[in-house]
Amino acid sequence: xxxxxxxxxxxxxxxxxxxxxxxxxxxRVAAASSAQxxxxxxxxxxxxxxxxxxxxxxxxxxVLGLTVIPGQDVDGRPTRMGFFDAFYFMSYTASTIxxxxxxxxxxYNQRMWVTxxxxxxxxxxxxxxxxxxxxxxxxxxxxxxxxxxxxxxxxRLREPFVLVAxxxxxxxxxxxxxxxxxxxxxxLDHDGERIDGLxxxxxxxxxxxxxxxxxxxxxxxxxxxDHPSCEAVVALTDDEEANLTIVMAAALLRPELPVxxxxxxxxxxxxxxxxxxxxxxxxxxxxxxHLRLALRxxxxxxxxTWLESGPGGELPARGSPPRDGRWVICGYGRLGRELSxxxxxxxxxxxxxxxxxxxxxxxxxxVGDGTDPWVLAQEDLDRAVGLVAGTDNDTTNLSLVxxxxxxxxxxxxxxxxxxxASAPLFAAMDIDALLVPSELIAHEVYAQLSTPLLWRxxxxxxxxxxxxxxxxxxxxxxxxxxxxxxxxxxxxTRREAPALxxxxxxxxxxxxxxxxxxxxxxxxxxxxxxxVLRDGESTLAPDDDxxxxxxxxxxxxxxxxxxxxxxxxxxxxSVLEYVVSGRRVPSSWIWRKLTSExxxxx
Amino acid sequence: MNLEKVVFGxxxxxxxxxNFGFFIGDISDPTLHNPYELFAAVxxxxxxxxLKFGDRTQIGAVHLATSLVAVLQLVTASLAYGxxxxxxxxxxxxxxxxxxxxxxxxxxxxxxxxxxxLVVETVxxxxx
Numbered sequence: 001x002x003x004x005x006x007x008x009x010x011x012x013x014x015x016x017x018x019x020x021x022x023x024x025x026x027x028r029v030a031a032a033s034s035a036q037x038x039x040x041x042x043x044x045x046x047x048x049x050x051x052x053x054x055x056x057x058x059x060x061x062x063v064l065g066l067t068v069i070p071g072q073d074v075d076g077r078p079t080r081m082g083f084f085d086a087f088y089f090m091s092y093t094a095s096t097i098x099x100x101x102x103x104x105x106x107x108y109n110q111r112m113w114v115t116x117x118x119x120x121x122x123x124x125x126x127x128x129x130x131x132x133x134x135x136x137x138x139x140x141x142x143x144x145x146x147x148x149x150x151x152x153x154x155x156r157l158r159e160p161f162v163l164v165a166x167x168x169x170x171x172x173x174x175x176x177x178x179x180x181x182x183x184x185x186x187x188l189d190h191d192g193e194r195i196d197g198l199x200x201x202x203x204x205x206x207x208x209x210x211x212x213x214x215x216x217x218x219x220x221x222x223x224x225x226d227h228p229s230c231e232a233v234v235a236l237t238d239d240e241e242a243n244l245t246i247v248m249a250a251a252l253l254r255p256e257l258p259v260x261x262x263x264x265x266x267x268x269x270x271x272x273x274x275x276x277x278x279x280x281x282x283x284x285x286x287x288x289x290h291l292r293l294a295l296r297x298x299x300x301x302x303x304x305t306w307l308e309s310g311p312g313g314e315l316p317a318r319g320s321p322p323r324d325g326r327w328v329i330c331g332y333g334r335l336g337r338e339l340s341x342x343x344x345x346x347x348x349x350x351x352x353x354x355x356x357x358x359x360x361x362x363x364x365x366x367v368g369d370g371t372d373p374w375v376l377a378q379e380d381l382d383r384a385v386g387l388v389a390g391t392d393n394d395t396t397n398l399s400l401v402x403x404x405x406x407x408x409x410x411x412x413x414x415x416x417x418x419x420x421a422s423a424p425l426f427a428a429m430d431i432d433a434l435l436v437p438s439e440l441i442a443h444e445v446y447a448q449l450s451t452p453l454l455w456r457x458x459x460x461x462x463x464x465x466x467x468x469x470x471x472x473x474x475x476x477x478x479x480x481x482x483x484x485x486x487x488x489x490x491x492x493t494r495r496e497a498p499a500l501x502x503x504x505x506x507x508x509x510x511x512x513x514x515x516x517x518x519x520x521x522x523x524x525x526x527x528x529x530x531x532v533l534r535d536g537e538s539t540l541a542p543d544d545d546x547x548x549x550x551x552x553x554x555x556x557x558x559x560x561x562x563x564x565x566x567x568x569x570x571x572x573x574s575v576l577e578y579v580v581s582g583r584r585v586p587s588s589w590i591w592r593k594l595t596s597e598x599x600x601x602x
Numbered sequence: 603m604n605l606e607k608v609v610f611g612x613x614x615x616x617x618x619x620x621n622f623g624f625f626i627g628d629i630s631d632p633t634l635h636n637p638y639e640l641f642a643a644v645x646x647x648x649x650x651x652x653l654k655f656g657d658r659t660q661i662g663a664v665h666l667a668t669s670l671v672a673v674l675q676l677v678t679a680s681l682a683y684g685x686x687x688x689x690x691x692x693x694x695x696x697x698x699x700x701x702x703x704x705x706x707x708x709x710x711x712x713x714x715x716x717x718x719x720l721v722v723e724t725v726x727x728x729x730x
Contacts, residue, residue: 039658046656053652060645067638083641084684 040144044135051128058124062090062117069113073104081110089114094121143211147222153208154186154224161186162449163224165214165246166237167194169420170262172201173442174234174449177310179203181450188214188223189237215242217249225254234445235261240268251275260445264334281444283437284335288342290440291414291433295321295346297466303473304458306484307530307557308443310450315473315482319432321412324348325385330400332357332365335390335416335435351384386412390435394422401429451489453555456538457531464540472528472541479526479558486563487530490554490570497570503580504550512544513580518565521579525565527558613650614720617672618713620646625710629703630696637683640706644676647709650716661723668716675709 066086073079081089085103092099093114106114135141161184164171168189175185187209189195195209212219214237224230233254235246243261250259252275259278263269269280294301302318309316327343329336332354340350352365381387381404389400397415404411414433417426426434448455461469476484494501503509511532517523532539532546533553539546556566569576574587586592620643627634651669654662679702686698 042656042658044656049652049655052655053649056645056648056652060641064638064641067641082687083637083680084688 040140044138044141047135048131051131055124055128058117058120059090059094062094062113062121063087065113065117066090066110069107069110071104071107071110079104090117090121093118094125096122147210147212150208150210151222153206154222154227157184157186157208157224157227157229159184160229160231161224161227163220163230163233164188165220165223165233165235166242166262167191167198167209168236168238169438170236170441170445171234173439174236174445175203175207176201177442177446178449179205179207180311183449186224188212188219190214213242215245217253220246220249221253225250225257230254230257232258232260232449234449235259236441236445237262240265244268244272247272247278248275251278260448262441279448281441283435283440284338286440286444287335287435287437288338291321291339292342292346293462294319294433295323295348297462297469299466299470299473300462300464303469303476304461305443306473306476307454307458307487308447309484310443310446311484311486313484315477315484321432322385326351326383327386327388328353328381328384328404329388329390330354331389331391331396331416333390333392336388339388339390339414381407381411384408384411386414389413389415391416392418394418394425398422398425398429401431450487451555453489453531453533453538453553454487456533457540457555460538460540468541472530475528475541476557479528479562485558486560487555487557488563490556490566492548492550492552492554499569499571499573499576500548501550503576504548507547507549509548509580510544511542511546511548514548514569515544515562515566516579518569518575518579521582525558525562527556527562527566530555530557610653611720613646613653614713614716617643617646617650617669618710618717621672621676621706621710621713625703625706627703630700632694632696632699635699635703640676640680640683640702643706643709644673644680647673647676647713661719665716665719668712668719672709672712672716675705675712679703679705679709 063083063086066081066089067083068080070078070080089102094117162178163186164175165188167175167187171187171189175187178185182204184205185207187195187198187207189209189211190213192211195211198207198209201207208223210219210223212222214220214235217225220233225233233246233250235243235250237243237246240263243263247259247261250257255276259276261272261278261280263272263280263282264284269282272278272280290301290304293304298318298320302316305316306313324347326349329340329343329350329352332340332352336352336354340352343350353368354365355367355369357365357367387400387404389397389404391397391400394417397417401413401415404413412433413429413431414435415426415429415431416435416437417423418437420438423436447458490496492500492504497504500509500514511529512524515525515527515529517525529542529546530540531554532542532548533555534549534551556563569579572587574585577583577585586595620639624635624639624643647669651666651673654666654669657663657665682698682705683694683702686692686694686702690698692698
C-alpha cells in the first residue's frame with residue numbers, strides 16, 4: 001500500500017486481530033505463488049525477442065529493397081514499387097501464399113532480389129514459428145499456464161470443498177467416496193501422472209488438480225487454503241515430513257480449519273500435535289485397534305468396517321478369530337510393534353520373528369527370516385492360533401501366509417498388503433484379516449469428514465458390545481440388503497422439518513411413528529436410525545419408542561426412496577398427519593375448512 | 603559496459619531521431635517528408651518495442667507502454683499515407699500530408715518520453 005493516507009485510514013478503521021493477520025499472510029503466499037506464474041510468462045516474452053526482431057529486420061530489408069530497385073510497367077516505362085505494393089507482395093510471398101508478380105511483371109533485377117528475400121523470409125518465419133512452438137511445449141511455461149488455470153478454477157468454487165494434499169491410492173479412494181456424497185475436492189500432488197489421471201477418473205463433479213509440491217504454503221494457498229469455502233485439509237502424502245509441513249501451514253494460516261493427517265511414526269505424531277489439534281490417522285495403530293475389536297467383538301468389527309466403507313459398500317464377512325492361544329508375528333517394524341502391544345494387552349501370548357530387529361530386548365523375539373521353513377518350524381506353528389505376515393514386502397508376506405497355511409490350515413491369518421498391484425494375489429489367498437494401509441486411511445478419513453455423526457457412532461459403538469452390534473447389523477441388512485445404501489442426516493429444526501414443529505413441542509412423537517411409509521403407514525420405512533444427537537449427548541441406534549425433541553440430529557441409513565419419503569413427511573403436514581396418526585387430512589385450506597375436523601392433538 | 607544496454611539505448615534513440623527527422627519541416631508540404639524515413643521509423647520503433655518485452659520492473663513497463671503508443675501512432679500515419687497515395691483521388695495533398703505528419707508528431711512525443719525514461723534510468727543508476 002503506497003499511499004500513506006490509505007494506510008492511516010486502514011489502521012483507523014480496521015483493527016488488526018489474529019484472524020485478519022492470518023488471512024493476510026495466506027493472501028501474501030498466494031500472491032507470491034501467482035507472481036511465480038507471471039514471471040514465467042515474462043520469461044517467454046523475453047525469449048521471443050530474438051525471433052521477432054529477426055523477422056522484423058528481414059521483412060524491412062526485403063520491402064525496402066523492392067521499393068528501391070527500379071522496375072518497369074507493361075508499356076516498358078521505368079517505375080518504382082510503392083511501399084504498399086512492396087509490403088503486400090512480401091506479405092503473401094513470405095507466408096508462401098504467392099499470388100504472382102503484382103502490380104506489374106518484374107524485371108530480372110527485381111526477380112533476383114525477390115529470390116534472395118524469399119529464402120530470407122522463409123528462414124525468418126521458420127525461426128519465429130519454431131521458437132513459439134518450442135515455448136508452448138516448454139515445461140515451465142505449461143506448468144505456469146496450468147497453475148493459472150487451476151487457481152482460477154479454485155477461486156471460482158462457491159460450494160464447500162475439501163483440500164486433499166497427496167493424491168495417491170488413498171487420496172483417490174477418499175476422493176471417490178466424498179464425490180459420491182456430493183462433496184467437492186481440490187487435489188494437490190507432486191506426481192504429474194496422478195494429476196493427469198484425474199481427467200480419466202469418473203468423478204461426478206469437476207476436480208481441480210495441480211502438480212505441485214504441497215510442502216510449499218504458496219501452492220496450498222493457491223489450492224484454496226485461504227478460500228472461505230475450504231472446509232477441511234487432508235494431508236495424505238507418503239512423506240511424513242511433508243504431511244507435517246501441511247499440518248503446520250494449515251494450523252498457522254487457517255487455525256479454525258479441521259486438519260486430518262496420515263502419520264505412521266509416533267515421534268512425528270507428537271510434532272504434529274503441537275500445531276493445533278489435527279486429527280491423525282495412523283494406519284498401523286488403527287489396524288491394531290481393529291484387530292483387538294475383531295478378537296473381542298466380531299460383530300462390532302463387522303459393523304464398523306461396513307459403515308466406514310461408504311455408500312455402496314458390501315457387507316464384510318463376520319470373522320471368528322481365536323480368543324486365546326499363541327500368536328506369531330513375522331516382521332517387527334511399525335506394524336509388528338503396534339500389533340504385539342495390542343495382542344499382549346488382550347492377554348494373548350505373542351512370539352515375534354524378524355530378520356534384523358532394531359532392539360533385541362523384547363520378550364519372545366526370535367532373530368531370523370520368517371520365510372525360512374526352518375525358522376518357522378521352530379516357532380511351533382502347530383500350537384499357535386494366529387499368524388501375522390506384517391513385513392513391508394508383499395512377496396515375503398504372501399510366502400509366509402502360504403507356508404503357514406500348509407503347516408496348519410486352521411491358523412487365523414493376518415497379512416499386510418503394501419502395493420495396490422498385489423491386491424488380486426492377496427484376494428486369491430483368502431486371508432482372514434487383511435491390512436491395506438491406503439484403504440484403511442481412506443475409510444477413516446471418510447468417516448471423519450462425511451458427517452460428524454458417523455464419526456461419533458464409529459467411536460462410541462465398540463463400547464456397546466458384540467450382541468448389540470449384531471442386532472444393528474441385522475436391522476441394517478433387513479433394510480438395505482448386503483450393500484450399504486444412502487446415509488443421510490436430518491436435523492429437526494424449524495428450517496429442515498417445518499411440519500414437525502408442533503408435534504415436537506408436544507413431546508409425544510415417537511421415532512417409530514415418524515419412520516413409516518407415507519403410502520401405507522402399516523409398512524415401516526426402509527431406514528435405520530444409527531444415532532440421535534441431543535445437546536451433545538448421543539443415543540446410538542435408538543428403538544421405535546424413542547421420543548424425539550426439537551433440535552435433535554438424526555443419522556439414518558437406508559434406501560434412497562426412504563430418504564425421499566421421510567423428506568416429504570418432514571415438510572408436508574398432511575403427509576405427516578397420516579404417517580403419525582393414520583388420519584387422512586385434506587391438504588388444501590378450503591377442504592380443511594369444509595371438513596372442519598378437530599385440530600390434531602398437538 | 604553492457605552490450606545489451608548499448609543495443610537497447612541505440613534503438614530507443616534511433617527511433618526518436620528517425621521520427622524527428624520525418625516530422626521536421628512544414629507540416630503541409632509533402633516534399634519535405636520522405637516516406638523512406640517514415641518506413642525506417644516504423645521498423646526501428648517495432649524493434650525497440652520487441653526489445654522492451656519481458657522487463658518486469660516498473661520503469662520497464664512504462665518503457666513498453668510508450669513504445670506501444672509510438673508504434674500505434676506511426677502505423678496509423680503510414681496507413682494514412684498509403685490511403686492518400688493509392689486510394690484517395692486527391693493524392694498526397696496538403697491536408698493528407700498534415701494528417702500523416704501530425705500523427706508522427708504524436709509518436710515523436712511518445713519517443714521523447716522513452717528517451718527521457720532512458721536518461722532517468724541511467725542517471726539514477728548508482729555504481730556500487
